[in-house]
Amino acid sequence: MSETDTEATGIVGEFLSLKAETDADFLVMQVGDFYEFFGDDAEEVAALLDLKVSQKSSHGSNYPMAGVPVDKLTPHLKGLVERGYRVAVADQHETADGHAREITRVVTPGTLLETADADARYIAAVVRVADDRYGLAFADVTTGRFLVTDASGSDPEDATARAFTELYRFDPAEVLPGPDVRNDDAFLDRVRERTDAVLSVHRAEAFAPGRATHATREQFGAETLDSLGLDGDERPEVRAAGALLSYVEETGTGVRASMTRLRRFRGDDHVELDATTQRNLELTETMQGDREGSLFSTIDHTVTSPGKRRLREWLQRPRRDLGTLRERGDSVAALADSALAREGLRETLGDAYDLERLASRSAHGSADARDLLRVRETLALLPQVADAIASDPRLSGSPLADIVARPDREAAAALAGELDALADDPPGTITEGGLFRRGHDDELDELIERHEEAEEWLDTLDDREKRAHGIAHLQVDRNKTDGYYIQVGKSETEKVPDHYDRLKSLKNSERYTTDELDEREREILRLEERRGELEYELFADLRDRVAARADLLQSVGRALAEIDALASLAVHAVENDWVRPDLRESGDLRIEAGRHPVVERTTEFVPNDAELGGDRQFLVVTGPNMSGKSTYMRQVALITLLAQVGSFVPAESAEIGLVDGIYTRVGALDELAQGRSTFMVEMQELSNILHSASDQSLVILDEVGRGTATYDGISIAWAATEYLHNEVRAKTLFATHYHELTTLADHLDRVANVHVAVDGEPPSSSGTESRPADESNDVTFLRTVEEGPTDRSYGIHVADLAGVPGPVVERSRDVLEKLRADEAIETKGGGSGGTKQVVFDVGSGELRTEDEIREPTESDATGPTDPEDDLRERFGEDAEAVLEELAELSVSDTAPVELLNRAQEWKQRLDGD
Secondary structure, eight states: OOHHHHTOOHHHHHHHHHHTTOOSSEEEEEETTEEEEEHHHHHHHHHHHTOOOEEEEETTEEEEEEEEEGGGHHHHHHHHHTTTOOEEEEEEEEETTEEEEEEEEEEOTTSOOOOOOSSOOEEEEEEEEETTEEEEEEEETTTTEEEEEEEEOSSHHHHHHHHHHHHHHHOOSEEEEOHHHHTOHHHHHHHHHHOOOEEOOOOGGGGSHHHHHHHHHHHHOHHHHHHTTOOSTTOHHHHHHHHHHHHHHHTTOOOGGGOOOEEEOOGGGBOEEOHHHHHHTTSSSOTTSOSTTSHHHHHOOOSSHHHHHHHHHHHHSOBOOHHHHHHHHHHHHHHHHOHHHHHHHHHHHTTOOOHHHHHHHHHHTOOOHHHHHHHHHHHTHHHHHHHHHHTSHHHHTSTHHHHHHSSOHHHHHHHHHHGGGBOSSOOSSSSSSOOBOTTSOHHHHHHHHHHHHHHHHHHTHHHHHHHHHTOSSEEEEEETTTEEEEEEEGGGGGGOOTTOEEEEEOSSEEEEEOHHHHHHHHHHHHHHHHHHHHHHHHHHHHHHHHHHTHHHHHHHHHHHHHHHHHHHHHHHHHHHTOBOOEEESSOOEEEEEEOOTTGGGTSOOOOEEEEEBTTBOEEEEEOOTTSSHHHHHHHHHHHHHHHTTTOOBSSSEEEEEOOSEEEEEOOOTTGGGGTOOHHHHHHHHHHHHHHHOOTTEEEEEESTTTTSOHHHHHHHHHHHHHHIIIIIOOEEEEEOSOGGGGGGGGTSTTEEEEEEEEESOOOOOSOSTTOOTTGGGSOEEEEEEEESOOSSOOHHHHHHHTTOOHHHHHHHHHHHHHHHHHHOSSOOOTTTTOOOOEEEETTTTEEEEHHHHTOOOHHHHHOOOOHHHHHHHHHTHHHHHHHHHHHHOOGGGSOHHHHHHHHHHHHHHHTTO
């Protein structure tokens, strides 16, 4: 603060004094009917929000000032908070000496209540108690939801990955790192990279085990913690929860009363979907960051904001509990079969408001009469929804009847009855009266009656005065300056009686008052003031009673949201010919005529089967670029995911053994911009899969190893395949252009080959003179997945289709033919265009095809020779050692990378390197 600032007095001095008390980025202070920013805050906020800057004089100095009306503060707060700023709000209250102001709340990205978005708005706290264990707590202050979990792993990297999976899934607006992670730059950098969250520092003592446990017990009850297995001071998730409660309390949000239910979730409750997989499968947004085109936007037919949140949550957290999934499937099936009842339900639900958020607004004290009216109207829908379900035999016999029976309907009806006291069309503010119906309060009824009598006296005053004094141009009116007055045209002022007191002269009239009019005005003002005070008191009491039933509002809100989400799934299933999957606790995955749930909406889709299980758990998928390999693999993953949401799926039939995780390795996205190479990202994601997947998982791999040299890539892909097959034993789809990997099916008992079929031959490589103009149309991608490996490569053809200039395409054909001839890595055999197996020739130290190894030599003419004798003759004593090592080597138990290294070592020794 500058010297000039310290000398400021009055309003500016008060502002600067309050600003010094907070570490918020900005302070906004109420000054009468406006909220004002001063000094540097005014200039910065004005630039951000396009406000007008004026000057406020204080102690001989001018200070920038920018303000907004009291009723316009919310959108401006939202604009600042969504840019990541923290804003302290100082409210004004009356004192004996006039006005006083104090900071009543600090609005942060995670504690913004005023939002019209349907999405949840979480704030998270993260605690690390050991290298391999984290505790996380998540709260949505707009709905009162509060969840905790712990993230542990086999090693520190595994635990950190699991923690970030949850952070990505909840996508918090704000994160509070605990003391153990606050100084971990690598962790904080990953938070910034993987989320849009603002990092906020909270007092270290709030994370202390004893204090945090006490705060959590005080909020939710010791019995709740015990029942959830969260007893004891050293639980990391309880430490995170206590700190989060402390932060919410200290920011002055005032919504702790709406946090009535603590939910603990475990990793084994849900399907593991790491951040990479959620992006690759485009669950809630596309690779480009757009919502349109995501799985969520495709299947979302909800009619309420809570239903939209629930559906999104289901997609991001698929379940592993077969009972829950079958109940959802039963509900979707009943709704799909009952078109009239379903549409009637959705029409009723369309009138529902967001009870969870209304509960939080009531607890915060920001709910107005119209908000409580919305509570009343939504509670009144519960019996209508229940009746609609009971009236249809298919719905009444489904779990939908249990869902609608969960809330206490008697309590909901009683609270709705209390809210009947509200007027049907209350004003937008709660201080001006008109909030209640007659009969709610005797004193209020008396005030209203007296006020109406006084207003009636005023309404008829002009007619009485005209008749009494014969004045034609006379009217009674009111304004803020003169109060109530009698106005007479100047042409008739001579008729004005003596008891009229002149107030002012206008161009064509005179204004007067009388003692009786002044007395009536004072009476009306007293009645209006008392009525406003009493109605506010009555309203605050009613709002407190609603806030005290936050648990009831949330229960009703959850039930309506769940029915809305299930109805949305039913609508999409009916409109798109989806079928109910046959779910099993574990086992095979069989899909008949499966389709991609998003792509099928925009193109004429070619369905494909998929089978994984038994002795066929690893599919090597080959085929040209652009032929549909990635779409095929993603559709298998998405069908599995949808099944474990409880949804129908895009297929003719589907048998799904539940999986514990879905892992994908598809693309590097924008990681280059973050300073990591494509290959490094690829290897990190592969490492995560190999560490995290189990024999109950589904793994999708697309072109692993392509980011490095060809032989390195083949080696890595080969070794990863063996590890997934032998050690992890996960159901796997592996798309590759390395045709060498197709031979794995000959050596590994659960590996099979499939390929995306192509109709026609690839363009000729004979040169430009004989190439027809329309040759790029000789090949058609059929999009059909067939058994066996692909028999040729179409890379140059794809380049041609993509519009690469003709000379480049033709030159690439020439180069390819030369490489094939010179290097003999890929050859044509039997006229079929097939690829020969590549092997390592110890004699030459080079990769060769089978035909090359078997080409006739001079020794063939004189009869067969012993290859070991040939080696000894050529290389002497060194050959003996190499032969001994070869005899001891088990090829089937040795990784391809190690085999290549050993071969290179033998070659060097035999060459006398």
